[in-house]
Amino acid sequence: MEDLKVDIEIKVPHLSENMESGKITQWHVTEGQNIEKGSVLCDVTVNKMSFEIYSDFKGILTKINFPAGSEVKPGDVVAVISQTDSKIEVSTVNKEEVFEYKEYDVAVIGGGPGGYVAAIKAAKKGAKVALFEKDKLGGTCLNRGCIPTKAYARVAEVYNILNKAFEFGFDLSINSFDYSKAVKRKDSIVSELVDGINALLKANGVDLYYAKAEIDKNKNITFGENKIKAKNIIIATGSAPAKLPINGIKSKNVLNSDSILDMAQLPESLCIIGGGVIGMEFAFIMNQFGVKVYVVEMMNNILPLLDKEVSSYIKREATKRGIKIYISSTVEEIEDEESGGSIVVIKSKDDIKRIYADKVFVSIGRKLNTDIGEVKDLLEFDRKAIKIDNSMKTNIDGIYAVGDVTGKLMLAHVASAQGEAAVNNIFGVETVLDYMKIPAAVFTEPEVGYFGYTEDEAREKYNNIKIGKFSFKHNGRAKTYGETDGFAKIIVSEDDKVLGAWVVGNDASELIHIISTSCQSGADIRSIEKAVYAHPTKGETIMEAVKDIFGAAIHKV
Numbered sequence: 364m365e366d367l368k369v370d371i372e373i374k375v376p377h378l379s380e381n382m383e384s385g386k387i388t389q390w391h392v393t394e395g396q397n398i399e400k401g402s403v404l405c406d407v408t409v410n411k412m413s414f415e416i417y418s419d420f421k422g423i424l425t426k427i428n429f430p431a432g433s434e435v436k437p438g439d440v441v442a443v444i445s446q447t448d449s450k451i452e453v454s455t456v457n458k459e460e461v462f463e464y465k466e467y468d469v470a471v472i473g474g475g476p477g478g479y480v481a482a483i484k485a486a487k488k489g490a491k492v493a494l495f496e497k498d499k500l501g502g503t504c505l506n507r508g509c510i511p512t513k514a515y516a517r518v519a520e521v522y523n524i525l526n527k528a529f530e531f532g533f534d535l536s537i538n539s540f541d542y543s544k545a546v547k548r549k550d551s552i553v554s555e556l557v558d559g560i561n562a563l564l565k566a567n568g569v570d571l572y573y574a575k576a577e578i579d580k581n582k583n584i585t586f587g588e589n590k591i592k593a594k595n596i597i598i599a600t601g602s603a604p605a606k607l608p609i610n611g612i613k614s615k616n617v618l619n620s621d622s623i624l625d626m627a628q629l630p631e632s633l634c635i636i637g638g639g640v641i642g643m644e645f646a647f648i649m650n651q652f653g654v655k656v657y658v659v660e661m662m663n664n665i666l667p668l669l670d671k672e673v674s675s676y677i678k679r680e681a682t683k684r685g686i687k688i689y690i691s692s693t694v695e696e697i698e699d700e701e702s703g704g705s706i707v708v709i710k711s712k713d714d715i716k717r718i719y720a721d722k723v724f725v726s727i728g729r730k731l732n733t734d735i736g737e738v739k740d741l742l743e744f745d746r747k748a749i750k751i752d753n754s755m756k757t758n759i760d761g762i763y764a765v766g767d768v769t770g771k772l773m774l775a776h777v778a779s780a781q782g783e784a785a786v787n788n789i790f791g792v793e794t795v796l797d798y799m800k801i802p803a804a805v806f807t808e809p810e811v812g813y814f815g816y817t818e819d820e821a822r823e824k825y826n827n828i829k830i831g832k833f834s835f836k837h838n839g840r841a842k843t844y845g846e847t848d849g850f851a852k853i854i855v856s857e858d859d860k861v862l863g864a865w866v867v868g869n870d871a872s873e874l875i876h877i878i879s880t881s882c883q884s885g886a887d888i889r890s891i892e893k894a895v896y897a898h899p900t901k902g903e904t905i906m907e908a909v910k911d912i913f914g915a916a917i918h919k920v
């Protein structure tokens with residue numbers, strides 16, 4: 364037995380998303396002082412926000428490398444803590460394991476809406492939590508998905524409203540559109556929200572590691588040369604854009620849903636491969652920005668997973684706006700042109716077309732991020748998704764999975780709900796999600812809000828169904844808005860269970876909650892029918908659609 368001395372370097376972590384440097388404003392400890400695990404060592408200000416650096420180790424502070432007032436960068440060693448422990452047998456115990464092998468109640472891999480929500484929830488329940496993020500907090504949703512696309516969708520919407528201003532008596536002319544301002548606005552919304560998550564994690568005491576984490580066969584979490592252990596692990600590694608294996612896919616003109624958001628300039632023309640939700644949202648945005656848009660969809664309609672009546676409605680709207688749609692067609696090849704753009708070779712049943720586009724946006728689906736180390740060989744998969752039970756548990760005890768990587772509904776709020784459910788289940792509070800009642804939105808123009816079965820699915824699964832419908836054309840508030848496109852459609856079983864609800868129209872993404880929240884609370888259509896709505900509201904369209912199921916809509920003959 365001999366005394367073992369270990370010097371632990373305290374490094375400046377990435378304290379905020381865009382941190383390049385920060386300033387040490389105050390040291391709370393002095394050299395030679397005994398430090399307890401969890402002690403605050405110093406305060407650092409980054410972009411006007413103040414953060415604390417604290418010690419995860421017990422020991423003696425032997426060195427302060429940067430006095431108060433110094434500029435520091437992530438990775439700088441600000442202090443050294445030394446530990447000696449006479450109980451350690453050098454011959455049998457690995458130094459790293461004794462001093463750096465931290466143990467958590469919950470470790471979460473992936474800082475997207477599944478992971479960061481799970482981490483905060485677990486911390487609120489009193490757990491010691493570690494969160495690993497290899498890229499940016501907020502994941503796809505905040506950085507490359509929901510938020511940036513909706514920031515653009517709002518710009519498109521404002522443009523649309525301005526274009527209709529004459530209806531309201533205004534004589535306006537739009538002289539120019541500065542796309543770079545829309546990009547800057549989007550970036551600043553994203554970075555504010557990302558910083559907000561960082562602050563929330565910190566306020567809840569979550570240990571955030573900016574690192575790619577893997578799980579080994581013994582359920583240790585490894586990152587670089589480090590290792591931690593956790594009683595419970597939540598995998599929330601999300602997904603990334605899928606690649607299309609065709610000739611020419613490596614062209615400089617080809618974009619995916621990540622790179623299209625960072626385009627410095629708008630192209631004159633854009634060919635979108637894939638008419639699913641992401642493809643169609645971009646189709647409407649780019650069309651509104653003045654780009655000539657083509658959409659190529661291999662199925663026989665765009666938005667093929669939605670209710671047929673809804674996808675056909677959106678297709679008509681898209682076509683009206685000048686978006687050129689090729690259905691039942693595939694892209695065979697992309698050839699670069701000397702002029703700078705590309706020729707996209709589109710094959711349909713009896714035809715080959717070649718269209719020119721400055722940029723080609725591939726939006727054919729998502730690849731799940733399942734490369735999470737040795738544990739991958741032990742996990743059960745359902746096709747390419749990590750298989751989970753109703754409590755978000757994988758087949759391995761103590762390992763849970765949430766979000767896109769589980770291949771359920773690949774939506775941000777579903778990831779978050781799964782994250783919360785996983786934590787509840789870890790804490791013994793049984794929580795099961797009913798995916799058929801969770802709403803989804805498609806931010807086209809007009810929007811779609813929906814949950815549950817399409818009419819075709821409902822007919823296939825149930826002998827008899829009842830449908831109620833009401834159009835926004837007959838809604839007073841919609842008229843005052845000048846937004847009368849669309850309808851609400853509710854599908855119920857013979858015994859009054861709501862099987863599906865579909866709203867197309869202005870604010871449909873909000874309106875769907877009127878009915879989805881009731882259904883999530885277990886209401887059937889008879890009890891929903893009793894509700895009285897404020898007037899004049901667009902929600903009355905839902906009220907009338909519900910009444911219409913029983914032939915009782917007042918404003919419909």
Ligand SMILES: Cc1cc2nc3c(=O)[nH]c(=O)nc-3n(C[C@H](O)[C@H](O)[C@H](O)COP(=O)(O)OP(=O)(O)OC[C@H]3O[C@@H](n4cnc5c(N)ncnc54)[C@H](O)[C@@H]3O)c2cc1C
Nearest residue numbers: 473475477497502503504508509576601766767773774775
């Ligand atoms: C263009 C687009 C628009 C979208 N719009 C919407 C919308 O309007 N509404 C909606 O509900 N959904 C939308 N989505 C889907 C939504 O973004 C995803 O469903 C959601 O982000 C999934 O959350 P997640 O936590 O499972 O994964 P992600 O958000 O993908 O986060 C996973 C995180 O894990 C990190 N990670 C991966 N592996 C590791 C590792 N080994 N170690 C450490 N970190 C790791 C990644 O860097 C990432 O940050 C959109 C998606 C796209 C692409």
